[in-house]
Amino acid sequence: MLEQEVRLLKYKTYLSYYCPHCSTTFNVERQDEKSLIFNAAYKQQDLVVKLSPYLDVFDTKTSIPVEEGDMLDDLICPHCKKSLINHEEKCEKCGSKVGEVIVSTQAKLIPFYFCVNRGCDWHGIKKADQKTIRRKIPRQTMPEQDPKIRAHNFKEVPYGYTSELALLEADRCLQCKNPKCVEGCPVNIDIPGFIKLISEEQFDAAARKIKETNLFPAVCGRVCPQESQCEIKCIVGIKNEPVAIGRLERFVADYERDMNLVEIVDIKKSTGKKIAVIGSGPGGLTVAADMQILGYDVTIFEALHEAGGVLTYGIPEFRLPKSIVNFEIDYLVKLGVKIELNHIIGNILTLDELLEHFDAIYIGVGAGLPWFMGLEGESLGNVYSANEYLTRMNLMKAYKFPEYDTPMPKGNKVAVIGGGNVAMDCARSALRSGSKEVNIVYRRSKKELPAREEEVHHAEQEGINFHLLTSPIRYFGDRRNMVKSMECIRMELGEPDASGRRRPLPLENSNFMLECDMAIVAIGNGPNPILFNSAPDLKLNKRGYVEVNEETGETSKEFVYAGGDIVTGAATVILAMGAGRIAARAMHEKLSKI
Amino acid sequence: MAKETIIRFDIEAPKIALKIKPGQFVIIRVNETGERIPLTVADKDAFEGTITIIFQVVGKTTALMRSLNEGDFLLDVVGPLGKAAEIENIGTVIMVGGGTGVAILYHVTKAFKDAGNHVIVIMGAKEKEMLILENEMKAICDELVVTTDDGSYGEKGFVTMPLERYLNERDDIKMIYTIGPIIMMKNICNLTKPYNVPTMVSLNPIMIDGTGMCGGCRVKIGGKTKFSCVDGPDFDGHEVDFDELMSRNSQYLQDEKDSLLYSIK
Ligand SMILES: Cc1cc2nc3c(=O)[nH]c(=O)nc-3n(C[C@H](O)[C@H](O)[C@H](O)COP(=O)(O)OP(=O)(O)OC[C@H]3O[C@@H](n4cnc5c(N)ncnc54)[C@H](O)[C@@H]3O)c2cc1C
Ligand code: SF4
Ligand code: FES
Numbered sequence: 001m002l003e004q005e006v007r008l009l010k011y012k013t014y015l016s017y018y019c020p021h022c023s024t025t026f027n028v029e030r031q032d033e034k035s036l037i038f039n040a041a042y043k044q045q046d047l048v049v050k051l052s053p054y055l056d057v058f059d060t061k062t063s064i065p066v067e068e069g070d071m072l073d074d075l076i077c078p079h080c081k082k083s084l085i086n087h088e089e090k091c092e093k094c095g096s097k098v099g100e101v102i103v104s105t106q107a108k109l110i111p112f113y114f115c116v117n118r119g120c121d122w123h124g125i126k127k128a129d130q131k132t133i134r135r136k137i138p139r140q141t142m143p144e145q146d147p148k149i150r151a152h153n154f155k156e157v158p159y160g161y162t163s164e165l166a167l168l169e170a171d172r173c174l175q176c177k178n179p180k181c182v183e184g185c186p187v188n189i190d191i192p193g194f195i196k197l198i199s200e201e202q203f204d205a206a207a208r209k210i211k212e213t214n215l216f217p218a219v220c221g222r223v224c225p226q227e228s229q230c231e232i233k234c235i236v237g238i239k240n241e242p243v244a245i246g247r248l249e250r251f252v253a254d255y256e257r258d259m260n261l262v263e264i265v266d267i268k269k270s271t272g273k274k275i276a277v278i279g280s281g282p283g284g285l286t287v288a289a290d291m292q293i294l295g296y297d298v299t300i301f302e303a304l305h306e307a308g309g310v311l312t313y314g315i316p317e318f319r320l321p322k323s324i325v326n327f328e329i330d331y332l333v334k335l336g337v338k339i340e341l342n343h344i345i346g347n348i349l350t351l352d353e354l355l356e357h358f359d360a361i362y363i364g365v366g367a368g369l370p371w372f373m374g375l376e377g378e379s380l381g382n383v384y385s386a387n388e389y390l391t392r393m394n395l396m397k398a399y400k401f402p403e404y405d406t407p408m409p410k411g412n413k414v415a416v417i418g419g420g421n422v423a424m425d426c427a428r429s430a431l432r433s434g435s436k437e438v439n440i441v442y443r444r445s446k447k448e449l450p451a452r453e454e455e456v457h458h459a460e461q462e463g464i465n466f467h468l469l470t471s472p473i474r475y476f477g478d479r480r481n482m483v484k485s486m487e488c489i490r491m492e493l494g495e496p497d498a499s500g501r502r503r504p505l506p507l508e509n510s511n512f513m514l515e516c517d518m519a520i521v522a523i524g525n526g527p528n529p530i531l532f533n534s535a536p537d538l539k540l541n542k543r544g545y546v547e548v549n550e551e552t553g554e555t556s557k558e559f560v561y562a563g564g565d566i567v568t569g570a571a572t573v574i575l576a577m578g579a580g581r582i583a584a585r586a587m588h589e590k591l592s593k594i
Numbered sequence: 595m596a597k598e599t600i601i602r603f604d605i606e607a608p609k610i611a612l613k614i615k616p617g618q619f620v621i622i623r624v625n626e627t628g629e630r631i632p633l634t635v636a637d638k639d640a641f642e643g644t645i646t647i648i649f650q651v652v653g654k655t656t657a658l659m660r661s662l663n664e665g666d667f668l669l670d671v672v673g674p675l676g677k678a679a680e681i682e683n684i685g686t687v688i689m690v691g692g693g694t695g696v697a698i699l700y701h702v703t704k705a706f707k708d709a710g711n712h713v714i715v716i717m718g719a720k721e722k723e724m725l726i727l728e729n730e731m732k733a734i735c736d737e738l739v740v741t742t743d744d745g746s747y748g749e750k751g752f753v754t755m756p757l758e759r760y761l762n763e764r765d766d767i768k769m770i771y772t773i774g775p776i777i778m779m780k781n782i783c784n785l786t787k788p789y790n791v792p793t794m795v796s797l798n799p800i801m802i803d804g805t806g807m808c809g810g811c812r813v814k815i816g817g818k819t820k821f822s823c824v825d826g827p828d829f830d831g832h833e834v835d836f837d838e839l840m841s842r843n844s845q846y847l848q849d850e851k852d853s854l855l856y857s858i859k
Contacts, residue, residue: 303672303803303805303807304803304805305623305630305669305670305672341670342670342671342672343672344672344673344675344805347613347673347674347675348609348610348613348673348674349609368805368806368807369806369807370807370808370809372809372812372819374819378819379812379814379819379838379842380841381841381842381844381845382845384809384810385808385809385810387807387808387809388802388808388809388810391802391803391807391808392802396629396630396802397627400627403627404627404628405627405628405629405654405655406629406630406802407846480841480844481838481841481842482845528805528806528807528824529806529824530805530806530824
């Protein structure tokens, strides 16, 4: 069986050979030539040898010809310079020494031996301990736009894995019996399950596997903080870099969509009951899809003129292309979900009025009220909340001004206050719209930056400056009352506060001025009371968020459920989706009994 | 309607017409590339399911709206937005409107009258040609004074003149409600403060969403930051920082010119 596989795999073009020590590939590809390059020792001299991609034909044009029937003294990795000779194995044909490389195939990683005797074409494999070898493939990086180029466009930064890279990365998964990654995932996606399907080249089945628990893998693969959820738990990550679960998730979802393999699922028989969903963010969309599939008649009410919530008005194009969000929304429409845009619930209809027409309601209105710091000069021109800046750029497409009418906020020197995803998005959008210098001002240290690791990394690559342990204290304006500079103070970290993070304390006499002709305040959002003003009987907590029963998502008002940022405070896309799913399940259970 | 630059639209929006109260506004987007602009509703007809807006052509969006014909569609109309004006029977009130502010004033004036108040309306315009809704106002108020800056109609001068006269002559004025250019509202507040007459102003800062989500409409009221689209648009005029509002509203003047030029090209 294994022999057969090797013979087959020889003819696969994507076969790669890796050094068992440093995991770097030996493959070189030129226009019409594929070969492997090694260093070698022969007759006490160093030379470079070339092998065919099947590891059986020696290239004879070496500096000192290796004679027929003669043997290399040593075979060396050109990258780490370690010997590739495996003394435990012998050529099964002529008894000579053998070299060892690692071959990656779709399904397995195989140590591959070959005779270093020029006259002998023996090569073979041994059923080695797969786990140890798997660990040797490095985590595959995603090809992406060059930082210098992408700093001037709004196109998506990574291109995503190719099939080859995805297969290789999938090979790194150990298929744990007791997978820790699944525990780390807020919605417990069957991670080894979908990765196995990737290894079997069933990419669309892998996407469907994810969709059993997560409706929007194309979105989550891009925006979830995998490094603190699933990947941090991955067993491979203990000694090496964890399996790139997020990148694989994104790959299969993109594959399914790009190859037109998305199937509209079957809808259960109509229950004759109606559901209203308030807010079309990821949480609301999840509830809507789940309930529609269960046979309910769902209407989403959205305040803005486009659906999608933060996915549409907040997260920029270069991180989450709007075509993907729109695709997911179209899918819901195909399921039969109705979307009423421009409907601000609380104003046009109250909760009670909705309850007259609907059997249950889900509140997924997010945390959309921007916080300001209350500093002197915060109302100067060109000082924005992150929400205003991003809404102008994304929802109103101000980056296409004057083709679109909404003016684009712009500055040469931009200061962004905050260290979360929102701050990174603002900073990188500003850079892309032509700002010469973008400074992120954050009061804690790099370790505490709440943004996704990848976003911080990308921002750094693109040339955004980080002023860590720094906080603004006032803004100064020019004679037209436009902001021109910001006074800052340095901070140090003191004792941990309630959130467990060390509290930043100002360092006396460390004030300094930072020039800025635009400032964006990205320090967070709170709950918007617009809906609750018309529903005084809905119980809120001290901070103004909706109180719910954690197991069901039901609020103090019967048949009214809530979840996402409006319950937890600003959190993540996946948590909002998870809350939506819990509520949908509970709603269905309750309504089925009536 | 007076001169081509002031235009009235009756928009079919039955759900909004059913709900909207005097003082509240809507946000309109004309087409896909359009801005969202707030417009206070001048009147409504819940039975017909229409709302009335009156606007002056000042920039690209309003110019675009002028080019629409009867029966055309607006891409988005969202509302009602903002808090409704607080209207009770309190006695004598003076309503002061300037420019297209008069249109907005109409809806509120009607409500004050319906609540049983003695309503005095002072309305001003640059010149006779720019005067709007005079007859409509006359029909619903108890006393009407018209001023024009150039004296081409009514009293010559600003609305503050008759207002000051009233304040000196009558001591039963319980409230003043004013809508118009910021500078006019500021002058009125400066005038009424020494008389200790509560003065409500309806503010018109730059807005985007109108739902309290962006903070672009923030104004300072008594030193505190408020969002006009949800906390207002009506505020106690004596607490408003008008200078800040003026400078915030002029942020995009150059962009607006660019935008208009682009559309002409
Ligand atoms: C710029 C930015 C970047 C982010 N990046 C990430 C990231 O990389 N990864 C991540 O996991 N999370 C990220 N987040 C957080 C994440 O987007 C949110 O946690 C998530 O979107 C919350 O979903 P939700 O369904 O609760 O509400 P939202 O997405 O906030 O959607 C709420 C919707 O309800 C509408 N609405 C509000 N009030 C009403 C009303 N009265 N009537 C009708 N409709 C109403 C709103 O207009 C909005 O469309 C980011 C957030 C921002 C702002
Ligand atoms: S923990 Fe890592 S290696 Fe184990 S199943 Fe999950 S992704 Fe694969
Ligand atoms: S217009 Fe955005 S908060 Fe008021």
